[in-house]
Amino acid sequence: MKSLDELAKIRDEARKKLEIRDGESGEKTKIIVGMGTCGIAAGARETMGAVLEELEKRNLDNVLVTQTGCMGLCEQEPILEVEIPGQPRISYGKVSADKARQIIARHVVNGNIIGECGINR
Amino acid sequence: MSYFRAHVLVCAGTPCMLKGAGAVKDALCREIERAGLQEEIRVVETGCLGPCDDGPVIVVYPEGVMYSKLKPEDMAHIVQQHLLKGRVVENLVYRAEKEKAKSVVSLEKKGYLDRQYRIVLRNCGRINPDSIEEYIANGGYEALGKALTAMTPEQVVATVKDSGLRGRGGAGFPTGLKWSFTAPIDADQKYIICNADEGEPGTFKDRLILEGDPHSIIEAMAIAGYAVGADQGIVYIRGEYNLSIERLQRAAARAREMGLLGKDIFGTGFNFDVQIRTGAGAYVCGEETALIESLEGKRGEPRLKPPYPGVAGLWGRPTVVNNVETLANIPPIILKGAEWFRGIGTERTPGTKVFTMLGDIANQGLIEVPMGITLREVIYGVGGGIPNGRGFKLAQTGGTSGGCLPKEFLDLPMDYDTLAEAGSALGSGALLVIDDSHCIVDVLRSFMKFFQHESCGQCTPCREGTFRLYELFSTLAAGEAGQDDVKLIKELCQAMQLSSLCGLGQSAPNGVVTAFQYFEDEILRHAAGECPAGVCRNLSAGTRAV
Numbered sequence: 320m321k322s323l324d325e326l327a328k329i330r331d332e333a334r335k336k337l338e339i340r341d342g343e344s345g346e347k348t349k350i351i352v353g354m355g356t357c358g359i360a361a362g363a364r365e366t367m368g369a370v371l372e373e374l375e376k377r378n379l380d381n382v383l384v385t386q387t388g389c390m391g392l393c394e395q396e397p398i399l400e401v402e403i404p405g406q407p408r409i410s411y412g413k414v415s416a417d418k419a420r421q422i423i424a425r426h427v428v429n430g431n432i433i434g435e436c437g438i439n440r
Numbered sequence: 441m442s443y444f445r446a447h448v449l450v451c452a453g454t455p456c457m458l459k460g461a462g463a464v465k466d467a468l469c470r471e472i473e474r475a476g477l478q479e480e481i482r483v484v485e486t487g488c489l490g491p492c493d494d495g496p497v498i499v500v501y502p503e504g505v506m507y508s509k510l511k512p513e514d515m516a517h518i519v520q521q522h523l524l525k526g527r528v529v530e531n532l533v534y535r536a537e538k539e540k541a542k543s544v545v546s547l548e549k550k551g552y553l554d555r556q557y558r559i560v561l562r563n564c565g566r567i568n569p570d571s572i573e574e575y576i577a578n579g580g581y582e583a584l585g586k587a588l589t590a591m592t593p594e595q596v597v598a599t600v601k602d603s604g605l606r607g608r609g610g611a612g613f614p615t616g617l618k619w620s621f622t623a624p625i626d627a628d629q630k631y632i633i634c635n636a637d638e639g640e641p642g643t644f645k646d647r648l649i650l651e652g653d654p655h656s657i658i659e660a661m662a663i664a665g666y667a668v669g670a671d672q673g674i675v676y677i678r679g680e681y682n683l684s685i686e687r688l689q690r691a692a693a694r695a696r697e698m699g700l701l702g703k704d705i706f707g708t709g710f711n712f713d714v715q716i717r718t719g720a721g722a723y724v725c726g727e728e729t730a731l732i733e734s735l736e737g738k739r740g741e742p743r744l745k746p747p748y749p750g751v752a753g754l755w756g757r758p759t760v761v762n763n764v765e766t767l768a769n770i771p772p773i774i775l776k777g778a779e780w781f782r783g784i785g786t787e788r789t790p791g792t793k794v795f796t797m798l799g800d801i802a803n804q805g806l807i808e809v810p811m812g813i814t815l816r817e818v819i820y821g822v823g824g825g826i827p828n829g830r831g832f833k834l835a836q837t838g839g840t841s842g843g844c845l846p847k848e849f850l851d852l853p854m855d856y857d858t859l860a861e862a863g864s865a866l867g868s869g870a871l872l873v874i875d876d877s878h879c880i881v882d883v884l885r886s887f888m889k890f891f892q893h894e895s896c897g898q899c900t901p902c903r904e905g906t907f908r909l910y911e912l913f914s915t916l917a918a919g920e921a922g923q924d925d926v927k928l929i930k931e932l933c934q935a936m937q938l939s940s941l942c943g944l945g946q947s948a949p950n951g952v953v954t955a956f957q958y959f960e961d962e963i964l965r966h967a968a969g970e971c972p973a974g975v976c977r978n979l980s981a982g983t984r985a986v
Contacts, residue, residue: 320699322585323586326576330576330580336577339445339502371443371479375443384443384445385503386526
């Protein structure tokens, strides 16, 4: 170890992998996948897999991925919700793996809500 | 690497491991794999989370849900319900955390951990103690870097002095002052010793700090070395602390690999290394001069003071001996400054204290709270009160050498001076709660048994005094003692306090002396053939409660 900068570099790299242990905070984007029996039957596991893969590929931190149970809209499963701090939570229905990737690219990264996939509540 | 959406931290401290945390972790990993979640969920071993009596314990992040009293067969349920479907398994949630675990999505901070203030245990149960990267991620080794590159040794000593940090081993001596005795001495060699010979019955905080966050001690020792001009550090640790020893050794090796120990640290020309030495389990070796004798390969007996170790310690060289918990406070003080530290706790004793709670208390285990908190807040707040509907009889603070405090002292703020004025000691941080089903004579007898076993035998007051006290309390409990014996006990206590060579003999009678202050009636009734609590079998049970 030769300098504080070198230490800071290791710190920042390692920090990303631990962010999840800070728990929830108002500053993180939240992605919630419906993981009720209905969701899983409709393919929510694949959706979840695609979400994680995409986050990893894009090296996104500050995003929290969590699950929720059935919300009574079983015919819309897999349901994926995105909550960006300061914005209303948006629910997407029938989210396939492909659609999940698109949501991350367009909504999570660029902030554009994909209107045609939303569930009207 | 995969993107892990959840981390499961499995407590791998000694108490949890003894309760089967290893099997729980294996079952967890097996179930995760069976559910095909191994790319999504990361399982990490971590240090003590606190609720030792309710182990094995795990915490699931990001939700921060704590599960307790786990068995391997519970893990399938947790994986299927919580990790797969996001439903908290409520019946397995740690009871003191239940309120906040109602829902996975919204969390409220009002559980067991939230009542605490964690400086020393900042990383315990948060990081993997075997990973230097995780320690660095939480700001590890930054304090060392700051001290070496931006501060002079004098400034480091001054900061610690200004912080008001006092030794957490028991005596409460100001740490900065200790350093300032050694720093200006011109010597060819100086030493930093970390006293991890934690022998006080009921105290296991140092063990859990070392198991949960070994790097914090290594970093602090290097900072101390820089401050006083020492390039060698020695951790003197109890031989029974296997897990602490292993983790310390691995931590030191990793720090060496990364150039955080060794030569020319941070390119400043400062050299420092740490070696680990194990003790053979003598209580007296927790006394710093006996510890040094033991390190030199001699019999563990205390030295006459002065000279103090700060001037002539190991091999006659200036030596700073600091307790584990004391050292764990150093990096945050260097990073955040003396002012910050003074803002926590009380004016005379800033900072926090780590306690091991045990005895008749609901939440046995490891906690950290600000200094000055009252006994009542600890016992009935974080501690969860006294189980089985019993009443509070006494609390012994500071381990077996501390005093016995009755319920009138429940609102006493806990810091070194206040407790010393009450005849007890904050000591090493053991907090033994005793309910009203116990007999004071029986309790004291078991304390005295410990001391007569652990007295090193060097000086007469302690060697003979501890032996006779145990004998006298045994006869008292057997109903064979009279008023003369009670008088003799008092005299013996005074003689030991005044004339013993070291802290062992001086403090051994503390429990007895305070018991005479607050429970004299109960003791005297033993001399009259009556045990009010109905514990001592040869005596008649009392007619009125004590």
